[in-house]
Structure formats: C-alpha cells, structure tokens
Amino acid sequence: MRRLQIQPRANWQQTVESFGFHFHTINDVPYWDESAYYEFASAEIDTLEKATYELDKMCLAAAQHVIDEKQFDRFQIPPAYVPWLMQSWERDEHTICGRFDLSYGGGGTVPKLLEYNADTPTSLLEASVIQWQWMKDRHPKLDQFNSIHERLIEAWAAVRPSTRGAMYFTCVGDNVEDFMTTTYLRDTAMQAGLDTRYVDIEKVGWNFDRRLFVDEAELHISDCFKLYPWEWLIRERFANMLLNDNTRWLEAPWKMLLSNKAILPMLHELFPQSPYILAAAFEPVGRNYVKKPVLGREGANVEVIVDGKTILSTPGEYGEPFVYQEYAPPPGFDGHHPVIGSWMVNGYACGIGIREDMSPVTQNTSRFVPHVFGT
Numbered sequence: 001m002r003r004l005q006i007q008p009r010a011n012w013q014q015t016v017e018s019f020g021f022h023f024h025t026i027n028d029v030p031y032w033d034e035s036a037y038y039e040f041a042s043a044e045i046d047t048l049e050k051a052t053y054e055l056d057k058m059c060l061a062a063a064q065h066v067i068d069e070k071q072f073d074r075f076q077i078p079p080a081y082v083p084w085l086m087q088s089w090e091r092d093e094h095t096i097c098g099r100f101d102l103s104y105g106g107g108g109t110v111p112k113l114l115e116y117n118a119d120t121p122t123s124l125l126e127a128s129v130i131q132w133q134w135m136k137d138r139h140p141k142l143d144q145f146n147s148i149h150e151r152l153i154e155a156w157a158a159v160r161p162s163t164r165g166a167m168y169f170t171c172v173g174d175n176v177e178d179f180m181t182t183t184y185l186r187d188t189a190m191q192a193g194l195d196t197r198y199v200d201i202e203k204v205g206w207n208f209d210r211r212l213f214v215d216e217a218e219l220h221i222s223d224c225f226k227l228y229p230w231e232w233l234i235r236e237r238f239a240n241m242l243l244n245d246n247t248r249w250l251e252a253p254w255k256m257l258l259s260n261k262a263i264l265p266m267l268h269e270l271f272p273q274s275p276y277i278l279a280a281a282f283e284p285v286g287r288n289y290v291k292k293p294v295l296g297r298e299g300a301n302v303e304v305i306v307d308g309k310t311i312l313s314t315p316g317e318y319g320e321p322f323v324y325q326e327y328a329p330p331p332g333f334d335g336h337h338p339v340i341g342s343w344m345v346n347g348y349a350c351g352i353g354i355r356e357d358m359s360p361v362t363q364n365t366s367r368f369v370p371h372v373f374g375t
Helices: 012-017 042-069 079-090 124-138 148-162 176-191 239-244 263-270
Strands: 002-005 036-040 097-103 112-117 167-171 196-198 205-207 212-214 223-227 248-250 289-293 303-306 309-313 322-326 337-345 348-357 367-369 371-373
Touching (some): 036 367, 042 371, 124 176, 167 176, 176 196
Antiparallel strands (some): 002 036, 289 322, 303 309
C-alpha cells in the first residue's frame, strides 16, 4: 500500500460534475482530491475483502445476540419500537448497503474495525462512479476494487418483485451531498427497472384518515429508501406512525442496531479473539482509547485519550451515552491518515473508498482519495 502524488486532470471539476458529483469542494477546498492516490497489491485487496465478509458475519451474529438478550436499552432504542424492530429482523427484511470503516496500513497488517455505517452510508457516489472514471482516465491498465455500481443494480433487482408501487427516495433536500447520493441510488434503482419517485424528507406526510404515509399528492408511500438516520426518524413528531407497518423502509428497521456505535462493545464481547475487532466497552478501556457518542455521526464529539490525557477532541452536538474503543490510529502516509471504507452491497464485499485527513479522526470534511491495485 503506497500513497502516490499525481497531477490532477485538467478541468477535473467539470468532469466529476458531469457524473452528478456536485459536492467535490467544501469551503473552496477540494473534498474530492485527485492530487494523490493509493496503490495496493492484489494480496492487500484480498485481505480487505476477507475482513469485510468476516465483519459482516460477526455483525449479524451480534444483532441476533442483542435481540436474544433484549439489550435494546444500550442502543437508545425506545421500548415502543422494539417489537417492530424484532419483526423486521424475523422477516429478514432486505438490506441494500453498508460501509465498514477500517484502519489498515497494508503489508502484513490486519484491518481493524473503527465503526460500521450500516444505515445511511455516504461517500457512495464517489466510491462507485467517480473514482472508477478517474482510474479509466489516469490508470487504464490497472484495476480497482470496485463493483459497487453493478451490485447496487442487483440489489434493486432483488427488491423489485416485492414492491407495491413506486419506490420512493428521500433525504434532507437542501443537503447537496445527501441529495446527490440519494439521486445516484435512485438512478441505480431505475436501471434495475423500478418505477421511482423522490420526496424531501420534510414533505413526507401522514394521512390520518387513511393511516398512511403519503407524498405531496397524497399518494401512499408503500416503499421508501431513506438517507436519513433511524435514530432521527424514530424521534420525529409522527414517528409512532411507523408502527402501523404499512411502509417498507430501506434500510430496514433492524439495521438501526448495526449503525449504532453500541454494537462495538457487543462485537468485542462476542468475538474477543477476532483480529479485526478492537477492545471496546461502555466504560474506558486501558489508558489509550477513543470516546465516541453512541448516536454520534461524522466524527463529531470524539475524544482521543493517550496515557490518560485527552490529545484530541472534535466539536459537535452529541452527548451521552458513550462507548470506549481501543485507540488504533490510522496509519500515516507523509502525515496523511487514511481510513478505508469497505462496502457491502446486497451481501457482497464489492469495493472500497478512502477518506484521509491530517488528523487521526475522520470528519465530514476529510478528503476522498481514489485508489488502484496492481499485481
């Protein structure tokens, strides 16, 4: 695994925008950064793929354990939603995608799970389409661990026979990243033959007489993919109406277990010998650890403690409760710290995207850098 510098393509902004990537720059600083790339050996890609499959198996086992042991309070899931979540699990409701964030430095090192973005994973468009097109332009004779696009189409094709009408897509409409990610997912669903519609999450309505979620035209939203976190949705004003169970939501309700950082201590409790799992608990672990809000997002309100002292603290609005995870800083490449986002789509490990920062904590402004692999 190497980090190599390269000259960005001329007019790269227009190029990526032509593929729908309109959030390539944040505050005049490139978020999409093609002034460098990471090159892997084939064996290193095999290592990442194997780790992703193993982590997926362990996460599903951990979800079953939480359900069997009724440990929902640790996940901040209100009791009223527990039977509904359990029903979703028992029905084996479909899942589209998720992203494991891994600390990995290549060579003989072992990937370590930092967290699992199982419900509303972003950086999807850039991982799937944008870095693939970059590789075709810059390194057409090399390869990339990336069949994300094809797997997404397969996922929607699997969903299609059980849809009861149009598949709706929703997110916070004025968030450009979320909107374009949702639009990309909608496009893959259309390629799989689904009839699709979009509605801003703020405009999803509830029809009291019909007791249905509806769009602005009062049409029933029978199937809906939401790029909107479950922990937010179940705390909305009309959240209790979810329990009427007449809308199929993707990701499924049971995914709120895996998208929650409380799953990290559960994984360590169940698989303490796994080389992929860091020590984690609901109280500090040793003298070197990371403190994370159970319901935190985008690296907010994270504290890094080394030798009992806080060496890094990120801002945010999240609070208690917290989980504590063994500190495994991402490797450094000339001062850049990459985190590997390894994608599971429709049950397949099918690609990676890399976010890097000068800080060991990945945040919402951390850069996305493409990758290739050779022999």
